[in-house]
Amino acid sequence: MAHVVLKDLVKTYGGFKAVNDVSLTVNDGEFVALVGPSGCGKTTTLNLVAGLVPITSGDIVIGDRVVNDLDPKDRDIAMVFQNYALYPQKSVYKNLAFPLQMRKLPRDEIDKKVKEAARVLDMTHLLERKPRELSGGQQQRVALGRALVRDPAVFLMDEPLSNLDAKLRVQMRSELKRFHQDLKATIIYVTHDQLEAVTMADRMAVMNGGYLQQYDSPAQVFAHPVNMFVASFIGSPAMSLIPLEASAANGDTVLTSAEGWSLKLSRLNARKVQRATTKKVVLGARHSTIKLHKSEVSSAIPAKAFTVEPTGDVTFVQAFLSGAIVNISVSPNIAVAPDEQIWLEFDQERMHLFDGETEMALKAD
Amino acid sequence: MSTIAETASRGQTRRRMRVDGWRWAGRIFLVFMLLYTALPMIWMLITSIKSGFAATQFPPQWWPDEPTLASYQKLLDPQNSVGQDFLRFFWNSLFVSTVTTILSVIVAVPAAYAFSRFSFPGRNFLFFAVLLRNMFPAVIFLVPLFILMRVLGLMNTHGSLILTYLTFGLPLAIWLLKGFYDNIPVQLEQAARIDGATRFQAFIMIVMPLSTPGIIATAIYSFIGAWNEYIYAYTFLSKNDQLTLPVGIQRFFSENTTDFPGLMAASFMMSVPVVVLFLILQRYFVRALTEGAVKH
Amino acid sequence: MAPPVRSDEQGHATVTIVTGKAEARRRLQPGRSGTLRKIWEHRADYAYVLPAIAVMLMVIAYPIYYTIELSFFKTPPGLQLRDKTFIGFDNYTAILTSQVFWKVTWNTLIWTLGSTFISFVLGFATALALHRDFIGRGVLRAILIIPWVISAVAASYIWKWIYHSDFGIIGAVLVGLGLADRPPNFIDNVSTVLPSLIVVNIWREFPFAMIMMMAGLQTVPDQLLRAAKVDGASAWQRFWHVTFPHLRNVSVVTMLLLAVANFNSFIIPWIMTGGGPSNASHIWITHIYELAFGRQRWGVASAYSVLLFLILMTLGYFYVRALSGNERNEGSA
Numbered sequence: 001m002a003h004v005v006l007k008d009l010v011k012t013y014g015g016f017k018a019v020n021d022v023s024l025t026v027n028d029g030e031f032v033a034l035v036g037p038s039g040c041g042k043t044t045t046l047n048l049v050a051g052l053v054p055i056t057s058g059d060i061v062i063g064d065r066v067v068n069d070l071d072p073k074d075r076d077i078a079m080v081f082q083n084y085a086l087y088p089q090k091s092v093y094k095n096l097a098f099p100l101q102m103r104k105l106p107r108d109e110i111d112k113k114v115k116e117a118a119r120v121l122d123m124t125h126l127l128e129r130k131p132r133e134l135s136g137g138q139q140q141r142v143a144l145g146r147a148l149v150r151d152p153a154v155f156l157m158d159e160p161l162s163n164l165d166a167k168l169r170v171q172m173r174s175e176l177k178r179f180h181q182d183l184k185a186t187i188i189y190v191t192h193d194q195l196e197a198v199t200m201a202d203r204m205a206v207m208n209g210g211y212l213q214q215y216d217s218p219a220q221v222f223a224h225p226v227n228m229f230v231a232s233f234i235g236s237p238a239m240s241l242i243p244l245e246a247s248a249a250n251g252d253t254v255l256t257s258a259e260g261w262s263l264k265l266s267r268l269n270a271r272k273v274q275r276a277t278t279k280k281v282v283l284g285a286r287h288s289t290i291k292l293h294k295s296e297v298s299s300a301i302p303a304k305a306f307t308v309e310p311t312g313d314v315t316f317v318q319a320f321l322s323g324a325i326v327n328i329s330v331s332p333n334i335a336v337a338p339d340e341q342i343w344l345e346f347d348q349e350r351m352h353l354f355d356g357e358t359e360m361a362l363k364a365d
Numbered sequence: 366m367s368t369i370a371e372t373a374s375r376g377q378t379r380r381r382m383r384v385d386g387w388r389w390a391g392r393i394f395l396v397f398m399l400l401y402t403a404l405p406m407i408w409m410l411i412t413s414i415k416s417g418f419a420a421t422q423f424p425p426q427w428w429p430d431e432p433t434l435a436s437y438q439k440l441l442d443p444q445n446s447v448g449q450d451f452l453r454f455f456w457n458s459l460f461v462s463t464v465t466t467i468l469s470v471i472v473a474v475p476a477a478y479a480f481s482r483f484s485f486p487g488r489n490f491l492f493f494a495v496l497l498r499n500m501f502p503a504v505i506f507l508v509p510l511f512i513l514m515r516v517l518g519l520m521n522t523h524g525s526l527i528l529t530y531l532t533f534g535l536p537l538a539i540w541l542l543k544g545f546y547d548n549i550p551v552q553l554e555q556a557a558r559i560d561g562a563t564r565f566q567a568f569i570m571i572v573m574p575l576s577t578p579g580i581i582a583t584a585i586y587s588f589i590g591a592w593n594e595y596i597y598a599y600t601f602l603s604k605n606d607q608l609t610l611p612v613g614i615q616r617f618f619s620e621n622t623t624d625f626p627g628l629m630a631a632s633f634m635m636s637v638p639v640v641v642l643f644l645i646l647q648r649y650f651v652r653a654l655t656e657g658a659v660k661h
Numbered sequence: 662m663a664p665p666v667r668s669d670e671q672g673h674a675t676v677t678i679v680t681g682k683a684e685a686r687r688r689l690q691p692g693r694s695g696t697l698r699k700i701w702e703h704r705a706d707y708a709y710v711l712p713a714i715a716v717m718l719m720v721i722a723y724p725i726y727y728t729i730e731l732s733f734f735k736t737p738p739g740l741q742l743r744d745k746t747f748i749g750f751d752n753y754t755a756i757l758t759s760q761v762f763w764k765v766t767w768n769t770l771i772w773t774l775g776s777t778f779i780s781f782v783l784g785f786a787t788a789l790a791l792h793r794d795f796i797g798r799g800v801l802r803a804i805l806i807i808p809w810v811i812s813a814v815a816a817s818y819i820w821k822w823i824y825h826s827d828f829g830i831i832g833a834v835l836v837g838l839g840l841a842d843r844p845p846n847f848i849d850n851v852s853t854v855l856p857s858l859i860v861v862n863i864w865r866e867f868p869f870a871m872i873m874m875m876a877g878l879q880t881v882p883d884q885l886l887r888a889a890k891v892d893g894a895s896a897w898q899r900f901w902h903v904t905f906p907h908l909r910n911v912s913v914v915t916m917l918l919l920a921v922a923n924f925n926s927f928i929i930p931w932i933m934t935g936g937g938p939s940n941a942s943h944i945w946i947t948h949i950y951e952l953a954f955g956r957q958r959w960g961v962a963s964a965y966s967v968l969l970f971l972i973l974m975t976l977g978y979f980y981v982r983a984l985s986g987n988e989r990n991e992g993s994a
């Protein structure tokens with residue numbers, strides 16, 4: 001196992017920067033998720049680490065070697081692809097054996113390792129099949145097996161679960177996590193699904209438009225998103241973002257909506273807003289931090305319920321507020337009807353405030 | 366209630382009749398096309414088993430009174446001078462076509478792969494330049510190539526033909542194969558490279574086997590093109606022992622044009638190799654066109 | 662787009678990175694200019710296309726250059742080209758003012774358009790008729806393709822025999838049915854020769870259109886057809902609104918390929934009639950060939966070739982456009 005360092009990594013296609021100055025360190029044995037919307041440069045970053053595309057500038061270190069100029073085969077990595085990339089003309093056995101053959105292992109050793117991997121992944125009975133004769137989940141296992149037999153320094157995974165159905169995805173998620181714990185493997189895992197990243201990763205690197213936005217543990221990213229993009233990308237349903245205007249009124253700092261209502265800020269939040277260089281402030285609140293009242297309460301803001309989605313455990317209510325959509329979760333025994341008048345109360349402790357111009361989180365110090 | 370059902374069922378019969386109408390039109394059309402295609406070939410075969418006398422009767426003998434394989438025996442008899450020539454031409458054609466085919470594949474495969482996978486500057490320009498070759502008739506190149514071949518000392522050699530045939534086979538070959546490579550996920554090669562293969566090994570061990578149908582189609586196309594080519598062979602070759610079949614046949618039947626059974630037998634024999642080859646491998650060809658040319 | 666945040670402060674291990682080699686490599690790249698650098702970066706890629714390009718250059722670029730040069734010279738017979746004399750555009754004027762030129766151009770037009778259009782329609786119709794599965798479809802398809810595979814030389818002889826003025830089977834059938842007193846002379850008659858040759862050409866070419874269109878038909882999404890059926894579209898409407906638009910690109914490419922092949926065809930007229938009688942079946946290519954290798958007027962033949970070249974470049978423009986249309990579709994698929 002080994003650590004991985006990306007330093008000032010840049011990849012341009014023509015004039016287009018697919019990866020822009022990305023620097024991050026993956027510690028030995030760490031599970032890091034690269035997460036971000038489609039097209040943000042995750043696959044490109046992973047391919048740079050793998051050596052599948054040449055880097056434009058920057059450096060990559062795996063273990064203690066700078067691997068910038070090394071071929072993929074010499075980087076001691078294994079990779080699992082989104083579409084599995086199983087060799088269609090080879091049987092499962094031969095697919096698993098291929099990386100070992102390429103490393104010129106003796107035949108009996110190959111046989112031993114392939115059988116061992118097949119046993120671990122519970123697919124001994126599939127060894128003679130061709131990939132097209134396997135279900136999606138089985139193909140996925142073979143792809144994983146092909147990475148496993150090698151015992152590489154780093155595992156690279158590019159959306160390995162996104163072609164599976166929802167149920168299988170949840171199951172494989174926990175298996176992968178288990179696999180990471182057992183092997184103490186260094187894993188860089190690419191996904192566009194923030195839930196996968198949050199549930200599996202030790203740390204997650206949130207990317208957007210080729211830039212690294214935030215690199216931290218899921219709990220930290222969730223609790224302290226550095227900007228509006230990260231705030232809205234992580235968490236489901238998405239954090240509600242309401243654009244407001246800051247002003248001072250008889251000693252207090254208040255946020256005023258174009259709709260006319262205003263919200264008095266707590267001391268800490270007021271300090272954040274005062275330090276901002278602009279009056280435009282965006283209020284961010286996660287669904288669970290907004291309290292829904294069915295009758296008027298002081299400090300709660302009037303709104304109209306728009307849709308109501310019961311899921312069983314919780315009921316999600318969407319409301320319009322100041323031109324933004326606000327997600328609220330309520331207990332299922334609170335009956336809310338669409339178009340009903342409701343009042344929303346924001347938790348000052350857990351609300352997020354962003355600079356309306358730079359979109360960065362406002363800080364108190 | 367009953368009227369609704371009635372109307373509905375009447376609507377249904379009407380629809381079925383209309384569908385049947387199209388289907389019948391299709392069947393009749395196919396029969397017509399079958400006759401158009403097959404009758405000339407059948408008449409060739411029937412003529413080829415007639416004697417010279419039986420072929421020149423009016424009205425024609427629809428089926429020869431005395432069918433005979435004499436024409437074929439003559440063509441295939443190495444003792445006879447006609448047979449000697451014919452077998453020599455046949456061998457020449459086989460040689461030229463086979464070498465052309467092998468070289469086409471060797472040249473087209475890497476080129477098509479590069480056009481599919483790499484994005485080097487000028488890629489599109491080169492690709493279309495290669496395709497544009499298809500646009501130009503043999504005749505445009507004939508005079509200068511005639512001179513070029515003289516300069517290269519390739520006049521009256523099969524080398525001149527092979528070199529020329531390569532170029533007219535290549536554009537379609539490259540186009541077809543590029544379509545194939547476009548459809549092979551690049552991740553397969555990436556996986557192979559990560560599994561320890563070099564770029565070249567990944568190509569040979571993973572990509573090549575998957576593009577076999579395309580390569581076979583390319584090969585058939587080159588072979589048939591070379592086998593049937595006439596105009597360059599007609600211009601570049603003058604020595605009798607070098608001629609390929611299309612030219613050779615013409616040379617030796619223009620002397621006695623009344624030997625129609627012989628001419629038909631020779632036409633038949635000339636067609637057999639390519640038709641057989643094509644029929645055996647046609648599914649690859651259709652697949653290659655679907656994957657290579659059309660789906661593009 | 663959100664602004665960049667460089668924020669991996671925690672856990673940024675201090676690893677000294679030796680960048681010497683990478684730096685050196687980057688400095689080696691010649692020229693700061695983008696294109697040169699890109700060419701240099703991709704130098705290995707060119708190795709793959711080099712053989713193809715080399716062969717093409719030798720056998721195409723050189724001949725094209727030479728043809729253009731020769732078209733401005735008067736050439737003595739026998740290809741003693743050292744003795745050629747420069748005469749400017751005289752060859753071109755000679756061509757454009759000659760009677761034969763216009764006759765041959767007209768023939769070429771009829772030949773190309775007639776063959777292309779009818780081959781395409783027959784091929785497309787056959788592909789449609791063969792699209793539905795039935796017993797013996799594979800065999801039928803194979804038989805229909807055979808004329809495309811056999812050599813044009815063989816085809817020419819077969820049809821020459823069929824059209825034969827004394828013993829031809831068509832003449833005999835017409836006489837037998839009482840439609841003619843004596844066998845008509847198809848290819849020795851200025852008014853019937855070109856249509857008769859076009860029939861032969863179509864015989865050889867419709868299978869190509871058929872294969873292309875069959876391949877195209879396989880790519881028409883079943884779902885769309887089913888959706889149209891549910892929407893109440895008749896068979897004809899389904900064809901016209903779903904199938905046909907989907908095949909537009911294939912159709913254009915097929916027709917262009919056919920048009921080019923027909924424009925360039927040589928063997929059938931050359932072997933069956935040699936361009937006769939009285940130029941009635943001469944098309945450009947046979948005419949150029951005769952000028953060059955029959956009458957040894959290389960200069961004039963070259964000038965003809967250059968004109969042909971210009972026409973083909975125009976067609977080529979559309980060909981490339983149709984093909985790149987395909988490329989675009991691929992991108993969005």
Ligand SMILES: Nc1ncnc2c1ncn2[C@@H]1O[C@H](COP(=O)(O)OP(=O)(O)O)[C@@H](O)[C@H]1O
Pocket residue numbers: 013018036037038039040041042043044045
């Ligand atoms: N070979 C390439 N040529 C040009 N642009 C590319 C290439 N590969 C990726 N890109 C572009 O780079 C960006 C990032 O792509 P990618 O890394 O695949 O995104 P992700 O995996 O995050 O969805 C995209 O905008 C994509 O269009």
Ligand SMILES: [Mg+2]
Pocket residue numbers: 039042043044
């Ligand atoms: Mg991706």
